Amino acid sequence: YSRIGSSFCNTLIRYLSTYVGIDPHNSLITKVESSRSSGKSGVLGDTSFIAKDNITTKGTFTTSGSLMLSNYKSPFDATVVDLLEEAGLKLIGKANLDEFGMGSSNTNSYYGSTLNPLYENEERVPGGSSGGSAAAVAASLASFSLGTDTGGSVRLPASYCGVIGFKPSYGRISRWGVIAYAQSLDTVGILSKDVALAERVFNVLDKYDDKDPTSLPESIRTQVEKHQHLSSKSKFVIGIPQEFILEDLTAQARSQWLQVLVKLLKAGHELKPISIPSIKKLLSSYYTLATAEAASNLSRFDGARYGFNDEEVKETAYKTLTENRSKGFGPEVQRRILLGNYTLSSESGNHYLKANELRQRLVGEFNETFRFYNPLLSEYVSKSNGCDILISPTSIDPAPTIDEYKSKSKENFLTGYINDILTIPASLAGLPAISIPLPAAKQGIQLMAQYGDDKTLLQAAKSIE
Ligand code: GLN
Structure with missing residues (x-):
């Protein structure tokens, strides 16, 4: 802390207790610590970690950055949390995010915006949606953190906050216990200060999980290992x-x-x-597929089985459903639900199929x-x-200020979506990708590799870090 200045430290702590360690009821950072088993020495020593708050943790709140889940306590831990604790690691907090992972700036959280610790005197966005996870590592609150990356949500915040952000191949890390945004894209990722630690954490998490139907089967894992070895x-x-x-x-x-x-x-x-010619058309493909999946996933939050339940609106089942959803979800989430339901309706023509065709074409071009x-x-x-x-920038610009970001998005909400252009290709094709900081530029450089070739990706990342 002394290196980053005491005034900054105070601001940071103020924000962290409210936003990074988001417990709407109390200071989660301490609470998590006291309610979890203590870290014991394992493969990763007594390293501590922070998990994005859309990753379920037993005994603590998992809000997904939403009012809808402000009181939700999961009865089980996500597989990733179990695996890390079995390896001797200690969960010390939960990190803020854009509501249900929807956003690129962390300004869409019900609990407020996380600040970017790279900037001492300015309020800049940390990137999203795993902005709290990236800020926590940048501020040295934990050795590493877990985020989720659906269209860039680990890599963009890593780029803005000056840390490593690694999104492995889709299916290598279990999604069991990760609150779904768009399940064909959602991938747990790792944020840390160096590639070697991200790799060690990945080795702990890279396991088949029969609780996740999209977990990569053992047969393919063995095939990949053999090839990489040769x-x-x-x-x-x-x-x-x-x-x-x-x-x-x-x-x-x-x-x-x-x-x-x-x-x-x-x-x-x-x-x-x-x-890779298809890249130019991918934004519309991504936002068609992601919103369609989101509309379907979020339909479970009806105020009856799960989620925000305003006592005042119990008159009819219809009213309970619509009013709880209108109050419990923020504006961006509501927009995505509308977009997704439109895409899935017969009125939209065949948008969904066309978006999927484009996704297939992209995979073909990467294979070539x-x-x-x-x-x-x-x-x-x-x-x-x-x-x-493959190599590219991770983000178009360094982190904008919170005001700048909000005013541009207010003018046109699509400005927020454009940021994703560099990260969604790897997401749609399920490829492993990593953002490595370029300190003087205050933004990252991205490496991508073929599906399953995570080891080559990490090796290459070490050579330029
Ligand atoms: N910004 C993108 C979106 O809002 C990506 C988010 C993510 O990867 N979770 O969909």
Whole structure:
């Protein structure tokens, strides 16, 4: 704390007790600590961690950043929490998020906005939706934190807060106990200060879980391990997708980018310009699929079985349902439910199918690009001239101020969605991706690898960190 200044420290603590450790009733950071088993020495020593508040933890509240779940206590721990505690780690708090993971700034939480600890005298967004998880690591409150990444929610906050944000391949880490936003995309991710720790945590969490129907089966895990063992190498072919080269990167970001590319060339890696044409159309595909899944997932919060229940509106079942949902969900969540229900209705034509077709085309283009075959396909064809890794910026800009972000989104809510353009390709294709900080630029650089090739991704990340 002394390094980041005492006035900053006070602000931080004020915000953390309210927002990062969000317990609407009390200070969760202490409460979690006292109600959980104490950390014992295991593979990761006595490291402490913080979990995003859409990851269920027994005995404490899990609010998902929503009034709808302000009183919700899960009767079970998420598999990820169980695995970490079995490895001797200690859960010390829950972190703020955009309500149900919907957002890119952490300004959509019912409990208020988290501040970005990188900026001492300004109120800047930490990115979203795992903004609390990224801020907690940046402020050294825990060794690492868990977030969830549906379309970039681990990588964007990592980029804004100057920490590592790793989203593994879809299905490698269990989603059991993670409150669903869009289940075909939701992935638990890890935020930390260095790649080595993220890797060690990943090794603990990378397990088949029969409670999660989308968990990657053992047979494919074994196949991937075998391939990675046979083909491991230290010099990579690194593709730069032209669709990701942004005109409006800041001068600082450009110069840091160049330094990274020069470092890679000097280390003997090969750089290769490539193209993934579908990227240009992905935002509409992502927001069609994610909102459709969200509308369906959030239908369980009806004020009767789960969630916010205003005693005053009990007159009829219809009123209970509509009024509790209108009061319990914030405006962005309501917008997504409307969009999703529209997409799923016959009136929308075939938006949903078209979005899925685009997703398939994207996966095909990635398969053509990478050297490593896609282990989910029945034919294993490796491309000797393919790329091992792709590289791009993680975010368009460094973190905006909270006021700037809010006023732009008020003018047009789509501005908030545009931020996701760089992160959703890996989400839609289920690829592993990681954001590594470029300190002088105050934003991150993103690496992506073929589905299942998480180990190569982490190895490459270590070489540029
Ligand atoms: N910003 C994106 C959205 O709001 C991604 C969120 C996420 O990954 N949870 O959908």
